[in-house]
Amino acid sequence: MGSESPFIKFFGICSYIITSGGRWRAMPLGSHHAVVGILQEIGGCLVLRRDDGGRWRIDASRPLRKYIGKRVSVQGERSGFDWLVVRSIREVG
Secondary structure (H helix, E strand, C coil): CEEEECCEEEECCEEEEECCCCCEEEEECCCEEEEEEEEEEECCEEEEEECCCCEEEEECCCCCHHHCCCEEEEEEEECCCCEEEEEEEEECC
């Protein structure tokens, strides 16, 4: 049992975040996500700024530099609180 921050805890295959009501809410790791947004490089890390707000830090097994600054559709699995392992990526208009 470890702790990433005072508000996020990781237990086995789930991470938990404390809600405004003081309750823990599970966020299962490995859950599939399909998101659209702008891929950016911030501090040497790839970040997907979602169209609907929020962001994912991107974990990619292949170079994605050609997509930086472009609007993309990403499919992948959640591997941490805000980490998304990319399975597929494509540019969208």
